[in-house]
Amino acid sequence: MDALPSLREFSRQAVGAALEKQADLPDLLVVDGTAGNGHDALFLARTLARLSPSFRLLAFDLQEAALAATRSRLAAAGLDGYLQCLAHGHETLARHLGAERIAAAMFNLGFLPRSDRALVTKAATTLAALEAALSALRPRGILSVHAYGGHPGGREELAAVEDWFSALPASRATAARYALCNKPRNPEVLFLAQPAEGPS
Numbered sequence: 001m002d003a004l005p006s007l008r009e010f011s012r013q014a015v016g017a018a019l020e021k022q023a024d025l026p027d028l029l030v031v032d033g034t035a036g037n038g039h040d041a042l043f044l045a046r047t048l049a050r051l052s053p054s055f056r057l058l059a060f061d062l063q064e065a066a067l068a069a070t071r072s073r074l075a076a077a078g079l080d081g082y083l084q085c086l087a088h089g090h091e092t093l094a095r096h097l098g099a100e101r102i103a104a105a106m107f108n109l110g111f112l113p114r115s116d117r118a119l120v121t122k123a124a125t126t127l128a129a130l131e132a133a134l135s136a137l138r139p140r141g142i143l144s145v146h147a148y149g150g151h152p153g154g155r156e157e158l159a160a161v162e163d164w165f166s167a168l169p170a171s172r173a174t175a176a177r178y179a180l181c182n183k184p185r186n187p188e189v190l191f192l193a194q195p196a197e198g199p200s
């Protein structure tokens with residue numbers, strides 16, 4: 001059973017591999033679209049610290065408590081100097097990035113465990129953020145979205161995210177979907193996308 005990677009592990013393998021392939025580029029910029037307790041942010045910072053002398057990590061969350069948890073998790077690892085926390089919805093990503101390109105963006109949707117469940121990600125704002133993230137990806141960059149259907153509103157968001165990935169033209173991105181197939185009440189799906197390679 002533990003030979004099957006969890007969707008979180010699967011996401012990290014793919015994001016880690018995409019970052020390794022960009023390690024030759026200067027000043028890598030990555031986005032954690034849902035900072036939460038900072039586990040994904042720590043993964044991103046640790047991976048980049050191993051690969052690159054200079055990088056930046058932008059972490060979005062609507063909850064100050066989530067950003068504080070993320071900041072202290074990275075501080076405990078000596079990696080908070082790379083972190084910029086943004087107490088804004090990830091739907092503002094395009095405005096914050098301007099013309100900057102990103103190496104990776106990770107989104108772990110839903111709500112923060114043991115916190116206000118009203119502060120949950122929602123389809124419309126999630127899709128705006130995904131569109132901004134994919135548009136800003138560097139050629140070897142990667143977008144990872146872990147979506148859940150078990151909480152109120154989750155099924156609608158999961159369906160919207162699935163429709164969005166499925167509708168991406170193959171000329172724009174290669175998109176993949178990984179899921180556990182026998183969890184009908186609490187579906188969980190990992191979506192990954194990379195920009196399509198241009199004509200050589």
Ligand SMILES: C[S@@+](CC[C@H](N)C(=O)[O-])C[C@H]1O[C@@H](n2cnc3c(N)ncnc32)[C@H](O)[C@@H]1O
Binds near residue numbers: 089
């Ligand atoms: C499942 S948690 C993220 C877990 C996190 N990635 C980790 O590794 O601990 C989802 C987070 O999304 C945040 N969130 C909800 N709506 C958001 C929005 N529009 N923009 C940014 N964050 C949002 C919630 O506050 C919550 O902290």
